Amino acid sequence: MKNIILNTIRFSLLIVFVVISSSYVHIMENKTYSNNINKNVNLSTMALKVDEFKSNDIYSVKDTFTGDLTGYVYNCPLCNGHLGCLYNYNVMDGTTTYDDEVYGKVRIVASSKNLACGTIVRFNTDRISNDPVYAIVLDRGVYGNALDLLSEDLNYALTLGRSTITYDVLREGWGK
Numbered sequence: 001m002k003n004i005i006l007n008t009i010r011f012s013l014l015i016v017f018v019v020i021s022s023s024y025v026h027i028m029e030n031k032t033y034s035n036n037i038n039k040n041v042n043l044s045t046m047a048l049k050v051d052e053f054k055s056n057d058i059y060s061v062k063d064t065f066t067g068d069l070t071g072y073v074y075n076c077p078l079c080n081g082h083l084g085c086l087y088n089y090n091v092m093d094g095t096t097t098y099d100d101e102v103y104g105k106v107r108i109v110a111s112s113k114n115l116a117c118g119t120i121v122r123f124n125t126d127r128i129s130n131d132p133v134y135a136i137v138l139d140r141g142v143y144g145n146a147l148d149l150l151s152e153d154l155n156y157a158l159t160l161g162r163s164t165i166t167y168d169v170l171r172e173g174w175g176k
Helices: 002-032 043-055 154-160
Strands: 063-072 097-100 104-111 120-125 129-139 147-150 163-171
Touching: 063 154, 097 129, 129 147
Parallel strands: 063 147, 104 129
Antiparallel strands: 063 163, 097 104, 104 147, 120 129, 120 163
């Protein structure tokens, strides 16, 4: 009788061992063959990657200003047809844009020396459209935080009028 009880206990323990072992093997197979490509990335590394992507985003805002927006033409009474930051850039033919190597075709604005030449700004004006305007500071001739948008003709500049806007600096320029 004692032998039967011992054999039954041994058999029961053997069954429990086999069940636990097969479960463990099944769990290990799932971990071994996981297709999750992020299984080795910890949260600190992931946070650093997110910060890296944010800093490389050309549309992330560096600073924000509020100032007046007006329009001007290349042959205004105080203008000589040359830009204060790129003297040899021809705007006397009605050109109002600049082909930036990062931002593509952007509008030209005049600013005070508060913004360095080459600074990229973004603003909205309901007088032009509801789409954001991307512009580069390539001219001087205004004060404070004001921007003056180079316009195709006098009618466009007059239509723009004077309005107070908030604009974002997306890229710092290359010099005063």
